[in-house]
Amino acid sequence: MNTNAASLVDAGTPVAAGPFLQVRDLRVHFPTDDGVVKSVDGLSFTVERGQTLGIVGESGSGKSVTSLSIMGLHAPGTAEISGQVMLNGDELISASAEHVRKLRGKNMAMIFQDPLSAMHPFYTVGHQIIEAYRIHNHVSKQVARKHAIDMLDRVGIPQPGQRVDDYPHQFSGGMRQRAMIAMALSCDPDLLIADEPTTALDVTVQAQILDLIRDLQQEFNSAVIIITHDLGVVAELADDILVMYAGRCVEYASANEIFTEPRHPYTWGLLGSMPRLDRERTERLKPIQGSPPSLINVPNGCPFHPRCTYADLTAGASQSQRPELVEISRRHFLACHLTAQDRQRIWDNDIRPGL
Amino acid sequence: MITYIIRRLLASVVLLFVVSVMTFSIFYVVPRIAGGTPETLATRYVGRSATAATVHLTAQRLGFYDPMTVQYANWAKGIVVGADYDYGAGIERCPAPCLGYSFITKQPVWPDLLDRAPVTFSLAIGASIIWLVAGVSTGVLSALRRGSFFDRGTMGVALAGVSLPIFFTGLVSLAFFSYSLGWTAPGGQFVPFTESPAQWAYSLILPWITLSFLFSAQYARLTRAGMLETMHEDYIRTARAKGLRERNVVIQHGLRAALTPILTIFGLDVGLLLGGAILTEKTFSLNGLGKYAVDGINTQDMPKIMGVTLFAAFFIVMANLIVDLMYAVVDPRVRTL
Numbered sequence: 001m002n003t004n005a006a007s008l009v010d011a012g013t014p015v016a017a018g019p020f021l022q023v024r025d026l027r028v029h030f031p032t033d034d035g036v037v038k039s040v041d042g043l044s045f046t047v048e049r050g051q052t053l054g055i056v057g058e059s060g061s062g063k064s065v066t067s068l069s070i071m072g073l074h075a076p077g078t079a080e081i082s083g084q085v086m087l088n089g090d091e092l093i094s095a096s097a098e099h100v101r102k103l104r105g106k107n108m109a110m111i112f113q114d115p116l117s118a119m120h121p122f123y124t125v126g127h128q129i130i131e132a133y134r135i136h137n138h139v140s141k142q143v144a145r146k147h148a149i150d151m152l153d154r155v156g157i158p159q160p161g162q163r164v165d166d167y168p169h170q171f172s173g174g175m176r177q178r179a180m181i182a183m184a185l186s187c188d189p190d191l192l193i194a195d196e197p198t199t200a201l202d203v204t205v206q207a208q209i210l211d212l213i214r215d216l217q218q219e220f221n222s223a224v225i226i227i228t229h230d231l232g233v234v235a236e237l238a239d240d241i242l243v244m245y246a247g248r249c250v251e252y253a254s255a256n257e258i259f260t261e262p263r264h265p266y267t268w269g270l271l272g273s274m275p276r277l278d279r280e281r282t283e284r285l286k287p288i289q290g291s292p293p294s295l296i297n298v299p300n301g302c303p304f305h306p307r308c309t310y311a312d313l314t315a316g317a318s319q320s321q322r323p324e325l326v327e328i329s330r331r332h333f334l335a336c337h338l339t340a341q342d343r344q345r346i347w348d349n350d351i352r353p354g355l
Numbered sequence: 356m357i358t359y360i361i362r363r364l365l366a367s368v369v370l371l372f373v374v375s376v377m378t379f380s381i382f383y384v385v386p387r388i389a390g391g392t393p394e395t396l397a398t399r400y401v402g403r404s405a406t407a408a409t410v411h412l413t414a415q416r417l418g419f420y421d422p423m424t425v426q427y428a429n430w431a432k433g434i435v436v437g438a439d440y441d442y443g444a445g446i447e448r449c450p451a452p453c454l455g456y457s458f459i460t461k462q463p464v465w466p467d468l469l470d471r472a473p474v475t476f477s478l479a480i481g482a483s484i485i486w487l488v489a490g491v492s493t494g495v496l497s498a499l500r501r502g503s504f505f506d507r508g509t510m511g512v513a514l515a516g517v518s519l520p521i522f523f524t525g526l527v528s529l530a531f532f533s534y535s536l537g538w539t540a541p542g543g544q545f546v547p548f549t550e551s552p553a554q555w556a557y558s559l560i561l562p563w564i565t566l567s568f569l570f571s572a573q574y575a576r577l578t579r580a581g582m583l584e585t586m587h588e589d590y591i592r593t594a595r596a597k598g599l600r601e602r603n604v605v606i607q608h609g610l611r612a613a614l615t616p617i618l619t620i621f622g623l624d625v626g627l628l629l630g631g632a633i634l635t636e637k638t639f640s641l642n643g644l645g646k647y648a649v650d651g652i653n654t655q656d657m658p659k660i661m662g663v664t665l666f667a668a669f670f671i672v673m674a675n676l677i678v679d680l681m682y683a684v685v686d687p688r689v690r691t692l
Contacts, residue, residue, distance in 0.1 A: 121687070121688060135598050167687040
């Protein structure tokens with residue numbers, strides 16, 4: 001696990017030669033007839049080249065919306081986006097759509113959740129990779145085709161020379177995701193965003209795909225963001241983990257810290273609901289009570305308080321005041337009203353023994 | 356792929372057989388079930404003043420006393436290889452495909468059909484090209500500018516287009532463009548393409564536009580709905596994530612997928628029109644297959660009606676076949692079936 005000290009930069013400090021990807025106070029709001037949906041509400045993080053950030057949260061916590069805003073893929077006019085996304089010194093939120101389009105695919109690429117629906121059913125896998133490559137590289141079709149075959153070989157597709165002319169429906173789920181990865185990496189992007197890359201896949205294939213992403217990351221030295229609801233996925237891969245709840249960051253630390261010294265009750269809940277094979281099978285998995293809040297009417301105070309077992313220990317603060325994200329120890333950010341003593345006590349006595 | 360083609364071809368042959376049996380049944384079996392005798396059927400061939408003996412003889416010569424299966428076999432054989440008619444004073448050779456003789460004009464039906472077909476084909480082909488281009492392009496633009504003035508305007512016009520019958524729009528446009536403004540030819544002036552392509556187009560431009568207005572409206576609505584759906588697909592997001600220009604995203608990825616169902620309906624619509632566009636032909640006094648059928652119905656000229664019916668059915672079956680084969684070209688998932 002990488003514990004590079006420079007990876008977690010205080011979100012409030014602008015740095016001239018800043019980190020490779022810096023997201024500052026990102027807000028993505030969708031005005032609807034029922035009210036404003038605050039999908040992402042003040043999110044900040046950084047990712048360096050060669051590093052992996054895992055963004056973890058339940059469905060509807062704003063993970064995918066975050067990634068689509070970085071890529072500039074929200075349809076114009078639907079989302080109100082504010083804040084800053086600096087990619088290698090280039091500000092993307094205020095940049096023109098055409099500028100961001102040119103960066104897409106070349107400087108930043110994305111892998112989607114369901115590789116079957118994410119690939120066009122009427123074009124061959126090769127055609128789709130060739131298309132991606134030729135948008136940003138002025139080469140002949142033959143050269144691009146050779147490159148596509150190389151890429152398919154690189155991601156472990158057997159007989160890539162023949163499979164390049166196959167259609168997506170002729171590939172298995174795992175092979176499709178490999179082909180998606182080949183397509184995303186065809187222009188050697190500096191930033192790769194993987195949105196639930198293994199959710200639609202067989203368990204046996206999941207590990208292969210995660211290994212592949214890690215190997216390719218080392219080879220290309222790209223910055224990677226993995227978005228998932230499954231802490232098990234990021235346990236292997238991520239250097240840092242950002243836990244999202246209701247469009248905000250509730251805990252942000254190195255992966256090591258999140259797994260050994262988690263401090264937010266929500267993170268505890270996520271860890272408790274994760275099946276573990278290396279532990280004794282004591283009882284049932286512990287689900288987090290309740291369901292994610294509506295992003296139109298986010299609960300007052302801490303948005304997690306209606307579901308939090310410990311909300312009553314804060315003398316009403318959880319119900320009335322929104323907790324700020326503060327650095328509780330070096331490179332460990334937390335948004336929670338519990339006192340340090342309470343957190344330590346609950347973790348030591350209640351949570352850790354049950355995990 | 357090969358098995359798919361063979362299966363579709365075989366299915367078409369079966370379909371043609373079924374259509375011929377049904378057509379035959381409607382014209383020969385149903386009248387018998389309804390109480391007709393071989394003599395009443397034969398009366399149509401000999402005229403009202405004929406004696407009972409003549410009628411009986413004619414019914415015998417035409418094979419009306421034979422079992423129905425034999426009658427069908429003879430009739431089908433006539434279509435495939437031709438037939439010989441014994442009308443008492445000699446034998447008349449009716450070459451294949453023999454669809455019989457008109458009761459009124461005593462002329463064989465098939466040459467009549469061949470004579471009328473160019474009018475109907477010209478009408479169908481010209482109109483279909485216009486409505487495909489106009490309908491699909493306005494549909495795409497409407498979908499991309501959903502909710503805009505353009506979208507609301509064209510969809511309003513489209514609703515009118517779907518609702519207004521041809522004999523209304525046709526007569527109004529004739530009155531306006533031909534008789535008031537004199538821009539287009541009045542009805543009934545078909546010039547074959549081989550004679551003068553310019554005159555051909557001039558004579559048909561108003562029927563084309565009238566007919567394609569109806570279809571364009573329908574196609575614009577279909578295309579718009581299809582595009583709205585496909586533009587929300589995941590693969591469109593993937594195409595954008597690659598950095599593809601929006602224009603290419605729309606045309607190569609969105610429209611490509613949205614066109615498939617439209618292609619199906621297009622094939623069937625063209626097939627249907629090749630059998631005669633009755634209302635358009637009647638409105639613009641074009642001597643096509645549709646008008647031929649109407650004339651046949653008005654004069655109770657059974658062989659005419661039967662001829663057009665079979666002719667039209669043939670084109671619909673062919674259109675179905677072509678659509679099925681096109682599907683395999685357009686959608687690779689079909690090829691592995």
